[in-house]
Amino acid sequence: MLRKLGFGLLWVGxxxxxxxxxxxxxxxxxxxxxxxxxxQWDGINPIIIALFNLMGIWPMIFACLLFFDGRGQKLPAWPFASLSFGVGAFSLLPYLALRQPNPEFTGEKDNLLKLLDSRWTGLAIGSAAIALLAFAFLGGDWANFIGQWQTSRFIHVMSLDFCLLCGLFPALLGDDMARRGWQNSPLFWLFCFPLLGAIAYLIARPPLPTEEAPQTTPNPV
Incomplete structure (x- = not known):
């Protein structure tokens, strides 16, 4: 109950x-x-460009956990995951406030879940994120970015949204690790490292085990 209340108050705040x-x-x-x-990026600070695109990377990272987590919830995860591409944590916080702990996965993976569970998907997301980070740190003007952060609501809120998404990832991480047999693993704290830890997790996590469909035997003639 306190967990739900905390996420709810964080969303309101x-x-x-x-x-x-x-x-x-x-x-x-x-x-x-x-x-x-x-x-059309001419004249735009590379840090702003990287941050804007990373706000599209984070929903992909969360989707790789949310769609498995949503399998055992009363409410579907896909509306929250879809909206997060446009509004980030504004849509994820209500889901976190309403969800129940879900350390198990039952049934089979459809094609979407197989894609989200693939290590190649994690590698693709990670490569794009690292390229954006390098673009920001190597070519960005930090003094200009700080000035825009102090004066522009869009830049200011987007930056806070990015930081909040970094902090929210562990809220789903524990259950996803448990679904894969990594309960109480000390690696949890490594994967909590902002952004890079989430990328490492998507690449390193074992495939999710699923139930095999029962085999039927033909009736004797």
Missing amino acids: FVSYAFLLAPPQQPDTFTLIQNLSTG
Whole structure:
């Protein structure tokens, strides 16, 4: 109950801060989002470009856990996972507040679950994330980024959203590890390391065991 209350209060606090206390919205925000979305990156700080694209990487990481977790929940995970591509933690926090602990997986994996469970998917997501981090750290202007963080609601809230997603990953990690036979593993704390730990987990985790479909024997003639 305290866990649910904590996630609920965190969601209310984040929403309230984003709309009431964050820096004001800048008049060029829509144009910036449009340019970031369409790849027109000339003149945009590489840190902003990397951060915007990493906000698309995080939902992919969460999807690799959410769709398995949702199999045993009363509410489906896919609406929250889908919305997270647009609003990040704003949609994931309600799911975390409403879900029940779910350290087991029953049934078979469909094609989507097989894709999300694949180590190759983890490698693809990890390669893209590391490339974006390198792009930001090697070519970014940090003084400019700090200035925009202090004055632009979009940059400010997006940055906080990224940090919040880093902090929320462990909330699903423990159950996903248990589903794969990694209960009480000390590796849990390694995989909690912001972003890089989540990438390492997707690459290192063993495939999820599933129930085999019962075989039927033909009736004797």
